[in-house]
Amino acid sequence: MSSMTAPRPLPIRCADCPIRYRAVCSPCDEGELQELERIKSYRTYEAGETIAWAGEKLSLVGSVVEGVAMLSSTLADGRRQMVGLLFPSDFLGRPGRESVSYDAVAATRVTFCMFQKREFERLITRTPRIERRLLEMTLDDLDAAREWMVLLGRKTAREKIATLFVIMARREATMHDQPAGDGLRFPLYISREAMADYLGLTIETVSRQISSLRREGVFTLEGNRTVQIHDLARLIEEAGDDADGGLAN
Amino acid sequence: MSSMTAPRPLPIRCADCPIRYRAVCSPCDEGELQELERIKSYRTYEAGETIAWAGEKLSLVGSVVEGVAMLSSTLADGRRQMVGLLFPSDFLGRPGRESVSYDAVAATRVTFCMFQKREFERLITRTPRIERRLLEMTLDDLDAAREWMVLLGRKTAREKIATLFVIMARREATMHDQPAGDGLRFPLYISREAMADYLGLTIETVSRQISSLRREGVFTLEGNRTVQIHDLARLIEEAGDDADGGLAN
DNA sequence: CCGTTTCCTTGATCCCGATCAAGAGGAGGG
DNA sequence: CCCTCCTCTTGATCGGGATCAAGGAAACGG
Numbered sequence: 001m002s003s004m005t006a007p008r009p010l011p012i013r014c015a016d017c018p019i020r021y022r023a024v025c026s027p028c029d030e031g032e033l034q035e036l037e038r039i040k041s042y043r044t045y046e047a048g049e050t051i052a053w054a055g056e057k058l059s060l061v062g063s064v065v066e067g068v069a070m071l072s073s074t075l076a077d078g079r080r081q082m083v084g085l086l087f088p089s090d091f092l093g094r095p096g097r098e099s100v101s102y103d104a105v106a107a108t109r110v111t112f113c114m115f116q117k118r119e120f121e122r123l124i125t126r127t128p129r130i131e132r133r134l135l136e137m138t139l140d141d142l143d144a145a146r147e148w149m150v151l152l153g154r155k156t157a158r159e160k161i162a163t164l165f166v167i168m169a170r171r172e173a174t175m176h177d178q179p180a181g182d183g184l185r186f187p188l189y190i191s192r193e194a195m196a197d198y199l200g201l202t203i204e205t206v207s208r209q210i211s212s213l214r215r216e217g218v219f220t221l222e223g224n225r226t227v228q229i230h231d232l233a234r235l236i237e238e239a240g241d242d243a244d245g246g247l248a249n
Numbered sequence: 250m251s252s253m254t255a256p257r258p259l260p261i262r263c264a265d266c267p268i269r270y271r272a273v274c275s276p277c278d279e280g281e282l283q284e285l286e287r288i289k290s291y292r293t294y295e296a297g298e299t300i301a302w303a304g305e306k307l308s309l310v311g312s313v314v315e316g317v318a319m320l321s322s323t324l325a326d327g328r329r330q331m332v333g334l335l336f337p338s339d340f341l342g343r344p345g346r347e348s349v350s351y352d353a354v355a356a357t358r359v360t361f362c363m364f365q366k367r368e369f370e371r372l373i374t375r376t377p378r379i380e381r382r383l384l385e386m387t388l389d390d391l392d393a394a395r396e397w398m399v400l401l402g403r404k405t406a407r408e409k410i411a412t413l414f415v416i417m418a419r420r421e422a423t424m425h426d427q428p429a430g431d432g433l434r435f436p437l438y439i440s441r442e443a444m445a446d447y448l449g450l451t452i453e454t455v456s457r458q459i460s461s462l463r464r465e466g467v468f469t470l471e472g473n474r475t476v477q478i479h480d481l482a483r484l485i486e487e488a489g490d491d492a493d494g495g496l497a498n
Numbered sequence: 499c500c501g502t503t504t505c506c507t508t509g510a511t512c513c514c515g516a517t518c519a520a521g522a523g524g525a526g527g528g
Numbered sequence: 529c530c531c532t533c534c535t536c537t538t539g540a541t542c543g544g545g546a547t548c549a550a551g552g553a554a555a556c557g558g
Contacts, residue, residue, distance in 0.1 A: 081398060134384055149401055203537095453545085473505075473553085502557085520538085523535085
């Protein structure tokens with residue numbers, strides 16, 4: 001598919017915002033890069049700070065440069081479900097849509113590289129390649145959401161925790177261009193409460209399942225939020241996935 | 250946003266495939282319509298027939314014209330979770346992707362208006378407006394998936410059933426350009442097992458919750474698969490949604 | 499028409515994860 | 529340092545939905 005459109009293989013990066021070109025406009029030509037450069041800006045939120053409320057009109061779109069943000073929805077009586085976790089290079093905002101659909105909250109201190117939605121939309125209209133890239137990213141998000149639906153609807157508490165840890169481990173390894181394997185250390189970034197909201201559990205159940213896997217030697221914890229994997233194969237097995245499904249590749 | 254791109258307001262329809270233009274290429278100009286006309290074809294599947302397996306390379310994309318199809322994923326031990334339900338005008342397939350991610354099965358006899366993926370992609374490349382439309386549709390799918398994540402992760406069995414019925418009722422009313430209200434009759438289309446897979450429940454729980462709501466006079470059943478609503482307000486209340494969330498508008 | 503199959507309902511019981519409750523551990527500020 | 533706040537862990541109990549089991553009802557083919 002990329003063979004259809006890519007004018008050259010990339011990667012292009014910019015010094016102060018290395019993630020941006022991967023996320024928004026890979027590939028871009030020089031003119032498009034300069035235009036993006038002109039309209040970009042940065043914004044940092046502290047941990048716990050609300051970036052946007054569901055239903056609010058948001059005039060910015062952009063990518064996470066550093067840190068982690070959460071997308072979540074709250075029922076009338078306060079039950080909360082996280083519907084997405086945004087890591088560096090992930091895109092926030094919906095070009096062509098009036099308002100955001102979910103609460104966006106900073107999980108850690110998080111920095112965005114942002115664009116005025118209006119200007120970004122104008123650029124998109126002139127640059128089909130960026131629109132193609134947005135479609136790509138949205139399809140990825142859709143796949144991730146559907147994979148998570150399987151977890152929420154059908155997995156046990158233990159499988160949910162194992163799946164989350166496997167995904168976090170893979171992410172961390174990929175980020176540092178390492179193979180994922182035993183001995184890998186990585187931060188969880190989010191609180192037990194956030195994990196519970198992500199996995200459709202309570203914090204007590206999250207805590208118990210983590211303790212259980214830790215006691216069985218699958219991993220150890222350094223402090224509360226850093227994991228060191230000891231038996232990745234076991235963790236993958238505990239994740240209970242489909243034979244050829246998402247985690248196996 | 251449509252004000253940015255739409256050359257005219259629409260709707261354009263074609264006699265033998267009225268849905269297609271809404272789904273795939275609204276708006277289109279005459280040349281694009283003729284091109285789509287040239288490469289389209291129809292395909293019908295019987296209820297229960299598999300349209301595509303997860304991981305399979307699928308060279309077709311297209312819209313449902315009539316009937317209902319299901320997208321689902323199965324864990325190693327057979328637990329199944331439905332991740333999407335495709336009604337007329339819904340799009341199946343992923344331009345730019347090699348293979349499908351989920352099993353696609355006909356829930357009823359279902360007819361698609363399909364295009365060879367290759368040719369469709371070629372058309373897209375020349376027609377940014379269709380790509381824009383695909384992005385729109387994918388964003389809608391993403392919203393729906395995330396709304397469903399809230400249901401799967403946080404709603405009770407009773408709330409899940411109520412939500413499903415409200416959505417089905419709204420769909421049916423919209424389809425016939427009626428307001429949704431008490432007295433509305435509509436078919437469920439899918440079996441109890443399919444509902445269970447969609448809602449992350451067992452068939453027994455689905456059956457019990459339906460019986461419970463029926464006994465309380467919220468609706469009646471004609472046969473097993475046709476519902477007549479008697480108290481839509483109550484049903485919406487039982488759905489337990491966020492105050493200003495998806496169902497309320 | 500009846501026999502078979504498939505789908506659906508209902509009852510009895512069990513168990514996983516929620517809830518209620520208490521306390522331990524860490525971080526930050528005085 | 530201690531004190532407070534907050535997060536996390538662990539224990540005891542509860543309950544919603546799963547599981548096991550049986551039978552009813554609709555669909556289908558003869």
